[in-house]
Amino acid sequence: MTFRNDERSGIAILADDLTSAGDGAAPFRRAGHDARILLSTPAAVPQHAAGVTAVDLGSRVLDEEAATRRTWRAARLFADSELLLKTVDSTLRGHVAVEVRAAWAGSRRRAAIIAPAFPAEGRVTVEGVQYVRGVPVHESDFARDPVHPVRCSDLATVFPEAVLAGPGRAAELPKLIGNGDLIVYSAAGDDDLDRLVAAVPRLDDVLWVGSPGLAAALARRCARAAGSAASVPAPARRPLIVVGSANPATRRQLAALRARADVQGITVSGDPATAVETLRGLTAPVLALQTPDERRAPQTAQALARSLAAVVQALTEEHTVDALIVTGGETAATVLQTLGATGIGLLDEPEPGVARGTLLGQLPLPVLIKAGGFGDDAMLLRLCHLIRHPLDPGEHV
Known part of the structure; x- marks a missing residue:
């Protein structure tokens, strides 16, 4: 160039x-x-x-x-x-x-x-x-x-x-x-x-x-012949899917994911401590955390994002979960800042509109972030499979 x-x-x-x-x-x-x-x-x-x-x-x-x-x-x-x-x-x-x-x-x-x-x-x-x-x-x-x-x-x-x-x-x-x-x-x-x-x-x-x-x-x-190789993260033992976007596309993706027997989750609408206690008691290999489906005013949405972040912080610090998939830009920013992250070191773009990397900061967790309005109904299924099986191109959880 x-x-x-x-x-x-x-x-x-x-x-x-x-x-x-x-x-x-x-x-x-x-x-x-x-x-x-x-x-x-x-x-x-x-x-x-x-x-x-x-x-x-x-x-x-x-x-x-x-x-x-x-x-x-x-x-x-x-x-x-x-x-x-x-x-x-x-x-x-x-x-x-x-x-x-x-x-x-x-x-x-x-x-x-x-x-x-x-x-x-x-x-x-x-x-x-x-x-x-x-x-x-x-x-x-x-x-x-x-x-x-x-x-x-x-x-x-x-x-x-x-x-x-x-x-x-x-x-x-x-x-x-x-x-x-x-x-x-x-x-x-x-x-x-x-x-x-x-x-x-x-x-x-x-x-x-x-x-x-x-x-x-x-x-x-601006393509370069080669860049520094980034290490593919280890397979996640127990990922957490965090959904703060109320976009209908994301909610359809979440419904497809939650329909699987090996996925359990809850909706956060109030006290984060109650949500943490409930999630600790679940036994599925994949956990999901979401806000209510309906669209919300900005002040309510920000309060819910802070509640989600508090739940994620508790679960990651005690190692109940070891990887994150987050959808919704404002939700993702609130969650990652609460975890003490300063940024994300990017690995790749597994699908259009999806970034995969590792958190920079106190907790170097594998993370996938996705905008709310992107993807077909099976996108969260594929991303969940990817974070659990990083070297396997299959498309199922």
């Missing part, structure tokens, strides 16, 4: 929640780069920044003003990165407009390219409009998100100053970048995203904005 000078180093990814940081960094790990996720913005660029550093800004749960400040500061900190990617949710949840503008200002990049398509999960951009499996996102389940309901699918409305482009205008991208434009790029497949990345001569001229689809395209262009 081509950069402006030899002084830049490292690839930086700025994400608004933990799962977004994970599925933004994971394609680069697969492409041969060392990669880690940090659970908060560091005071200075890490010394190991020659690899990939993904930062969970935690900005999705903030108000717009606080999200803007935090994003700008992180973008300024990592402004000298070889490649700077601001992730956005592929369904446009969160403070998309203000965070993109703040990141662009902080990055000091000549232009910004917004390409939120994630074709592997059926999220595509057609003439600037974002769709989920053929439905405009503002008409999908994501319009009923309790924290960030999606009200607009049209990126030209979200970014009225933007220039619309797509595969048919890829040859014009160098000129648009030279003009210092904010560019919204439509893509219906991974080949469209590859065409976008290939059309940009200098990757460090641009603030890149997108979801795992764009991250994967950038990783393919």
Whole structure:
């Protein structure tokens, strides 16, 4: 890849929640780069920044003003990165407009390219409009998100100053970048995203904005012949599946998992101590911990996430469980911070939107994190099998 000078180093990814940081960094790990996720913005660029550093800004749960400040500061900190990617949710949840503008200002990049398509999960951009499996996102389940309901699918409305482009205008991208434009790029497949990345001569001229689809395209262009080998974790003796997302896709996945005789679990809605005592008495080889199914107001959701975290902390510290699968970005961040983790050393991306690694910090547990809206109904079954049998490609618990 081509950069402006030899002084830049490292690839930086700025994400608004933990799962977004994970599925933004994971394609680069697969492409041969060392990669880690940090659970908060560091005071200075890490010394190991020659690899990939993904930062969970935690900005999705903030108000717009606080999200803007935090994003700008992180973008300024990592402004000298070889490649700077601001992730956005592929369904446009969160403070998309203000965070993109703040990141662009902080990055000091000549232009910004917004390409939120994630074709592997059926999220595509057609003439600037974002769709989920053929439905405009503002008409999908994501319009009923309790924290960030999606009200607009049209990126030209979200970014009225933007220039619309797509595969048919890829040859014009160098000129648009030279003009210092904010560019919204439509893509219906991974080949469209590859065409976008290939059309940009200098990757460090641009603030890149997108979801795992764009991250994967950038990783393919920046692929290394080899990276440091990461050790596959030992098979989990007793994993714990932690579900804080109320997304219907995750709840269907959980129902498929809970239907198995070798999985037992409970719903946490009150006192964590009671939940811990109940889980200690279960005998199944796989434990599951979930919040109630219904969607919740932000304050209630945060309280439930703290209750989940307290349960997980008790079970891991006493070694009742020895590995974690966590779904829901805000839940994952709360749980891992409660465990004293500072981040995740990434191993790989076993499925689109899933990051596998080891916790950095006091408890070096194997962990899998997944965004709530990703995957078919059997995804948790496959992830549970993977964490129990890391070298076996089978698909059953």
